[in-house]
Amino acid sequence: MPEHCTAIINARIYCVDSQFRVLNPGTIIFEQGLITAVGPGESTVVPPGSRVIDGRNRLAVLPGLVDAHCHSSLLKGFSESAQLMDWLPEYQREHQALRAEDAYYACLVTYMEALRGGTTTLLDMYRFMHEGNRAADLLGLRVHLVPYAADNPGKAFFETLETTEQAIRDLDHCRGGRTRAWVGLEHITYCSEPMFRAARDLADRYGVPIHTHTSEQREEVAAVIDLFGERPVYKFRDWGILKPGSLLAHCVWLDEGELEVLADTGTGVAHCPVSNMKLASGPAPLAQFRQRGIPVALGTDGGVSNNAISMWESMKSASLLQKVTHLDATRIDAGEALRMATIEGARVLGVGREIGSLEPGKQADLITVDLWQPHLMPLAEAEGHDPVLWNLVFAGRASDVRDAWVQGEQLLAGGRFRRADENALLEEIHAATVAFLERRRGFAPIPMV
Numbered sequence: 310m311p312e313h314c315t316a317i318i319n320a321r322i323y324c325v326d327s328q329f330r331v332l333n334p335g336t337i338i339f340e341q342g343l344i345t346a347v348g349p350g351e352s353t354v355v356p357p358g359s360r361v362i363d364g365r366n367r368l369a370v371l372p373g374l375v376d377a378h379c380h381s382s383l384l385k386g387f388s389e390s391a392q393l394m395d396w397l398p399e400y401q402r403e404h405q406a407l408r409a410e411d412a413y414y415a416c417l418v419t420y421m422e423a424l425r426g427g428t429t430t431l432l433d434m435y436r437f438m439h440e441g442n443r444a445a446d447l448l449g450l451r452v453h454l455v456p457y458a459a460d461n462p463g464k465a466f467f468e469t470l471e472t473t474e475q476a477i478r479d480l481d482h483c484r485g486g487r488t489r490a491w492v493g494l495e496h497i498t499y500c501s502e503p504m505f506r507a508a509r510d511l512a513d514r515y516g517v518p519i520h521t522h523t524s525e526q527r528e529e530v531a532a533v534i535d536l537f538g539e540r541p542v543y544k545f546r547d548w549g550i551l552k553p554g555s556l557l558a559h560c561v562w563l564d565e566g567e568l569e570v571l572a573d574t575g576t577g578v579a580h581c582p583v584s585n586m587k588l589a590s591g592p593a594p595l596a597q598f599r600q601r602g603i604p605v606a607l608g609t610d611g612g613v614s615n616n617a618i619s620m621w622e623s624m625k626s627a628s629l630l631q632k633v634t635h636l637d638a639t640r641i642d643a644g645e646a647l648r649m650a651t652i653e654g655a656r657v658l659g660v661g662r663e664i665g666s667l668e669p670g671k672q673a674d675l676i677t678v679d680l681w682q683p684h685l686m687p688l689a690e691a692e693g694h695d696p697v698l699w700n701l702v703f704a705g706r707a708s709d710v711r712d713a714w715v716q717g718e719q720l721l722a723g724g725r726f727r728r729a730d731e732n733a734l735l736e737e738i739h740a741a742t743v744a745f746l747e748r749r750r751g752f753a754p755i756p757m758v
């Protein structure tokens with residue numbers, strides 16, 4: 310339930326609005342779940358009776374971070390030193406063994422890590438989505454739940470379009486709008502053409518977007534060309550998958566024509582820089598996305614291919630990967646990285662009017678960061694230059710996040726969950742993981758194609 314009027318005063322506020330306003334010292338006020346005022350400290354009046362949090366010039370306030378492509382998992386750290394085509398067969402062992410109760414704990418541990426690090430909205434492509442919704446409800450964060458559906462022989466353990474439809478019916482816009490449910494498809498080689506076409510019909514029937522991941526590694530694209538005689542994005546276009554609101558993760562290896570297709574169809578991209586480096590996928594063509602006006606969000610890709618569900622690492626990595634790829638230190642500055650992790654992420658997820666920036670009328674999804682720490686010094690500006698933004702993006706850590714609100718409800722206070730007892734949950738998660746690993750022993754890897 311939204312709390313009464315809250316004001317954070319004497320804070321360094323990064324609005325991430327169209328002017329990229331930084332208010333220092335600034336005041337932000339929110340009530341009944343909505344931001345009612347954001348402005349300079351001296352001219353923003355705090356209503357009497359408000360709960361006042363004094364940032365003492367040591368707190369930063371940012372929009373809640375948006376992870377636009379994640380996969381929950383209980384088993385991070387178990388599929389290491391493998392590229393995609395070797396990684397995926399091992400990953401499918403997890404999915405063969407997965408039951409609803411395991412999915413609940415996988416979602417729970419993933420969302421706990423995300424929320425602790427300031428991620429207030431997360432797109433989770435996973436299975437047993439009712440369990441994902443239950444886990445999200447325990448903590449309070451926003452989730453876009455996207456079932457992995459697949460229908461090719463040997464993939465029966467994934468979700469179907471029937472279970473997807475049930476998830477959309479039951480979950481889309483529930484929890485006061487904090488849960489959204491989309492249509493999701495596993496890798497193109499896991500699904501039949503009729504399934505792709507039926508997925509479009511289903512998405513249109515319910516007015517929800519379609520999400521999948523593609524063109525992550527060169528070997529994967531080569532396998533798709535072998536199978537279909539064409540590159541994946543052209544197949545998606547032909548099958549009607551791409552339109553405004555559609556979202557593709559990765560898109561590292563696209564040709565010029567595929568980039569044009571994304572631009573022409575209004576398809577967004579979820580860029581996952583840490584995963585792309587860790588699985589040795591390569592650098593996504595961010596500059597080309599930008600030039601063509603293709604919307605780009607950032608994602609972690611989940612614990613199994615990243616290990617950290619941290620948008621701080623993703624922001625920094627997105628910038629560093631472009632700089633080193635192009636040998637150009639001007640690529641992706643701190644502001645651009647922060648925009649991708651907030652407002653652009655929100656837009657790509659179809660909720661840019663509601664969240665992603667700190668502006669009156671928007672929902673109060675925001676975080677505070679404790680700046681009073683050696684690695685975030687200096688807090689002094691000089692000659693019109695703000696070092697704090699750069700240090701937040703390049704030195705900030707998930708553990709620096711102090712508080713988080715969604716729809717004005719405080720979910721994290723001083724780094725602790727408000728709705729749940731972290732230690733008790735970790736005990737449950739640990740026990741569930743041990744049992745799950747035992748069950749997984751009975752399943753062998755399945756080749757990707």
Ligand SMILES: [Zn+2]
Binds near residue numbers: 378380522610
């Ligand atoms: Zn993925």
